[in-house]
Amino acid sequence: MTSLTTFYLSGILGKEAFGSDGDAIGRIRDLLVSAVPSGQNDPNQQIITGVKLKIGKEAKFYSFNAFRVSKARELINVTCTDLIELSKEEVDNGLLLDENILDKQIVDLNGRKLVRVNDVRLATLPTGTFAVAVDIGIEGLLRRIGISEPMKKLLSLFRINIPAKFILWDDVQAIDFSNFNIKLSKSYAKLQTLHPSDLADILEDLGKKSSTSVFSALDEEKAADVLEELETDAQIHIVESLPVGKVADVFEKMPADEVADILDELEDDKAELLLKEMEAESSQEVRELLEYDDDLVGSIMTTDYLSFSAAKTVDEVLRELRIKKPESAELYNMFVTEKDNRLIGTFNLRDLVVAEPDIKISSIMKSEPVSLLDDQKTTAIAEIVSKYNLLAVPVIDQNEQLQGMVVVDDVVEDLISERRTRKRK
Amino acid sequence: MAGIRIGINRRNIFRRLAIFFMILGPGIITGSVDNDAGGITTYSVAGALYGYGLIWTLIPSFIVLVVIQEMNARMGIVTGKGLADLIRENAGIKITVLIFLGLLFSGIGNTTTEFAGVAGSMEVFGVSKYISVPVVAVLVWVLVVKGTYKIAERIFLVFSVSLLTYVVSAIMGKPDWESIGSAIIRPKMEISTRSMAMVIGLVGTTIAPWMQFYMQSSVIEKGLKMKNYKYTLADIIVGCVITVVVAFFIMVACASTLHPNGIEINEAKDAALALKPLAGNLASQVFAFGLFIASIFSATILPLATAFFVCEAFGFEAGLDKKWDEAREFYILYTGILIISAIIILLPNAPLISISLWSQVINGVLLPVVLICMMILINKNKIMGTHVNGRATNIIGWTAVVVLVCLSAALLILPLFSI
Numbered sequence: 001m002t003s004l005t006t007f008y009l010s011g012i013l014g015k016e017a018f019g020s021d022g023d024a025i026g027r028i029r030d031l032l033v034s035a036v037p038s039g040q041n042d043p044n045q046q047i048i049t050g051v052k053l054k055i056g057k058e059a060k061f062y063s064f065n066a067f068r069v070s071k072a073r074e075l076i077n078v079t080c081t082d083l084i085e086l087s088k089e090e091v092d093n094g095l096l097l098d099e100n101i102l103d104k105q106i107v108d109l110n111g112r113k114l115v116r117v118n119d120v121r122l123a124t125l126p127t128g129t130f131a132v133a134v135d136i137g138i139e140g141l142l143r144r145i146g147i148s149e150p151m152k153k154l155l156s157l158f159r160i161n162i163p164a165k166f167i168l169w170d171d172v173q174a175i176d177f178s179n180f181n182i183k184l185s186k187s188y189a190k191l192q193t194l195h196p197s198d199l200a201d202i203l204e205d206l207g208k209k210s211s212t213s214v215f216s217a218l219d220e221e222k223a224a225d226v227l228e229e230l231e232t233d234a235q236i237h238i239v240e241s242l243p244v245g246k247v248a249d250v251f252e253k254m255p256a257d258e259v260a261d262i263l264d265e266l267e268d269d270k271a272e273l274l275l276k277e278m279e280a281e282s283s284q285e286v287r288e289l290l291e292y293d294d295d296l297v298g299s300i301m302t303t304d305y306l307s308f309s310a311a312k313t314v315d316e317v318l319r320e321l322r323i324k325k326p327e328s329a330e331l332y333n334m335f336v337t338e339k340d341n342r343l344i345g346t347f348n349l350r351d352l353v354v355a356e357p358d359i360k361i362s363s364i365m366k367s368e369p370v371s372l373l374d375d376q377k378t379t380a381i382a383e384i385v386s387k388y389n390l391l392a393v394p395v396i397d398q399n400e401q402l403q404g405m406v407v408v409d410d411v412v413e414d415l416i417s418e419r420r421t422r423k424r425k
Numbered sequence: 426m427a428g429i430r431i432g433i434n435r436r437n438i439f440r441r442l443a444i445f446f447m448i449l450g451p452g453i454i455t456g457s458v459d460n461d462a463g464g465i466t467t468y469s470v471a472g473a474l475y476g477y478g479l480i481w482t483l484i485p486s487f488i489v490l491v492v493i494q495e496m497n498a499r500m501g502i503v504t505g506k507g508l509a510d511l512i513r514e515n516a517g518i519k520i521t522v523l524i525f526l527g528l529l530f531s532g533i534g535n536t537t538t539e540f541a542g543v544a545g546s547m548e549v550f551g552v553s554k555y556i557s558v559p560v561v562a563v564l565v566w567v568l569v570v571k572g573t574y575k576i577a578e579r580i581f582l583v584f585s586v587s588l589l590t591y592v593v594s595a596i597m598g599k600p601d602w603e604s605i606g607s608a609i610i611r612p613k614m615e616i617s618t619r620s621m622a623m624v625i626g627l628v629g630t631t632i633a634p635w636m637q638f639y640m641q642s643s644v645i646e647k648g649l650k651m652k653n654y655k656y657t658l659a660d661i662i663v664g665c666v667i668t669v670v671v672a673f674f675i676m677v678a679c680a681s682t683l684h685p686n687g688i689e690i691n692e693a694k695d696a697a698l699a700l701k702p703l704a705g706n707l708a709s710q711v712f713a714f715g716l717f718i719a720s721i722f723s724a725t726i727l728p729l730a731t732a733f734f735v736c737e738a739f740g741f742e743a744g745l746d747k748k749w750d751e752a753r754e755f756y757i758l759y760t761g762i763l764i765i766s767a768i769i770i771l772l773p774n775a776p777l778i779s780i781s782l783w784s785q786v787i788n789g790v791l792l793p794v795v796l797i798c799m800m801i802l803i804n805k806n807k808i809m810g811t812h813v814n815g816r817a818t819n820i821i822g823w824t825a826v827v828v829l830v831c832l833s834a835a836l837l838i839l840p841l842f843s844i
Contacts, residue, residue, distance in 0.1 A: 116513070207505045
């Protein structure tokens with residue numbers, strides 16, 4: 001017996017399955033593949049577990065174990081030795097190739113983008129039938145409308161090849177689970193490996209229903225990073241379509257200035273509801289930022305900054321940093337304040353690293369630091385950032401008390417878009 | 426569901442106006458692209474041939490236009506997916522291929538008509554088509570590929586306003602308002618293959634298939650929401666009113682001057698030229714200017730939209746923010762449509778009239794197919810949730826489908842009898 005038969009989903013859908021006595025049993029309507037990834041490189045996660053067979057007028061799911069696919073002279077034959085009906089749970093844990101994959105958008109994990117599936121390539125081995133790859137090329141498209149072979153022959157006269165494009169099943173993440181009750185977090189597990197920016201781009205391109213379900217399957221840390229990266233429209237859509245509790249949990253993991261930016265775009269009632277749901281400490285920071293008008297420095301500053309007393313030693317500060325493990329943006333510029341929170345100096349990581357451990361901060365800091373006022377217009381930021389080559393600028397109020405800092409990451413997009421507003425698709 | 430609030434204070438009104446202007450756009454731009462060179466030609470010919478006789482067709486066209494675009498907007502807002510996406514995912518590959526091949530061919534045909542408009546209108550000003558067409562084609566390409574969309578959108582809105590020049594040329598022709606009124610109130614239709622074809626042409630040019638895709642995509646692009654639905658609806662209605670009002674004045678301009686003198690025309694350019702001795706040089710130039718603007722306007726949007734929808738349906742990467750290498754199919758399609766259309770116009774003795782006829786035929790066949798898909802999609806709970814069509818919309822929608830199917834069938838069959 002030959003060990004390998006490869007075929008396409010489009011070739012098997014609608015085919016008649018025959019019993020061992022050669023009688024037709026029913027028509028194949030769909031194939032079921034395991035949807036829950038069980039682990040890396042586990043061949044079982046791409047095995048075909050079931051088949052939707054239409055017998056008479058009724059379509060039911062049967063185990064694929066008793067089915068064999070073989071090919072004789074380019075014709076696909078499906079034989080069946082036994083009909084074992086699948087339980088509802090078994091069906092729910094699977095992914096339907098026709099209903100959820102074919103013609104739908106999937107995430108190409110390798111190329112980190114959304115693609116549309118034209119066909120699915122399958123292979124039968126002695127151990128079972130497996131989904132091998134999805135076809136996203138023009139050839140698949142032509143095969144579906146039944147003109148792949150004639151077109152190939154025609155184009156080969158001109159020595160043109162129709163490009164075939166495949167994505168291995170391991171790199172495929174299905175998106176459309178609309179009919180299923182399976183645990184979403186498990187079924188979207190492969191997406192956790194993507195970078196938040198890539199995930200955000202994919203979410204923006206998805207339909208509304210899918211983007212909500214993909215987002216809610218992410219863990220809170222990842223969700224916070226992704227939400228930060230999304231465009232405003234998409235942010236609002238996500239926030240408005242998820243339960244308040246879930247959004248509040250994600251907000252708590254985000255920098256206060258980003259949360260304030262999103263809340264600014266929401267209706268007042270909704271924003272208030274979310275603020276109440278958040279922990280008091282986080283929501284207080286956000287509330288303070290919300291006080292500022294959109295065009296003021298205060299509206300884009302972050303309140304996550306590091307400040308120390310001038311009397312501390314370099315060693316003490318370094319030890320404090322090791323315990324706190326701050327985000328990298330917080331280390332761009334660190335501040336020295338007096339008891340009343342008045343800003344008297346700044347220092348950066350370099351100053352700290354090159355200094356002897358027992359030296360006082362007061363002797364390495366730059367006094368009379370460059371700073372912004374919280375009620376200054378945001379247009380002033382660009383000049384200061386570029387003139388003094390700063391990665392982060394402290395923000396003070398009229399009483400010279402430190403309020404926060406403006407990080408260059410948060411303004412760089414505005415600086416670019418001021419020059420060039422480019423349509424995103 | 427929508428409670429009527431009594432006593433809206435002044436601040437509220439400004440807030441509402443602000444929201445309206447923020448989401449203003451998709452409907453108005455779509456409505457304006459609708460009055461493209463093909464549309465202006467059809468309206469002019471109808472006015473010259475039948476006087477005020479066929480103006481009444483604008484009323485049913487308006488109703489159907491509003492209903493269809495409202496459905497597109499609703500589908501876009503609820504699903505966040507383009508019409509091409511929805512059709513591909515729900516209607517199967519064969520219908521998708523059929524629709525988008527049709528869309529591609531009609532896109533080329535229509536763009537050719539736009540370039541014909543550019544050529545014709547510039548000839549009125551004494552500029553040869555061998556200069557105007559290549560220049561405009563390059564300008565359009567650069568504006569779209571190298572320019573920014575926000576600037577393009579602003580320019581488009583200004584374009585829409587300049588379509589009002591047709592009001593000027595209509596009034597300069599001193600129309601007879603009384604007979605216009607009675608022609609609308611008591612619609613008459615002569616039963617002949619020629620006037621039937623004219624009516625089909627009028628409806629077909631007002632409701633073009635690709636506009637449905639365009640409307641839905643721009644609603645998504647703008648990120649509109651269901652809670653601002655009222656404003657979206659207002660935007661659509663304003664857009665449809667612009668379409669119909671401009672069409673009305675074009676017909677009036679030609680009906681009040683060319684019709685009584687028995688002047689027959691084949692092209693919009695002919696109308697501009699014929700206006701010269703009858704309504705003065707200025708009226709003629711204003712008419713030609715309107716045609717020029719409308720042609721560029723549509724020549725910008727049409728090829729871009731067509732390339733985009735074809736890519737969307739077949740899963741090729743598309744979008745102006747992508748580089749040439751990332752979205753090769755998209756750029757090839759877009760550039761290809763522009764170049765092919767421009768070349769057709771520049772061919773000596775190009776069969777312009779049969780090209781515009783054929784693109785109208787493709788439109789006519791395509792429209793009911795797209796509409797039926799839309800009607801099925803928008804009534805699916807799985808897709809639309811609670812926002813499926815109400816009964817009234819369904820009745821108007823399906824009636825429109827039936828009428829359009831009959832009209833398109835007539836359009837296909839009529840030429841067989843007239844030979």
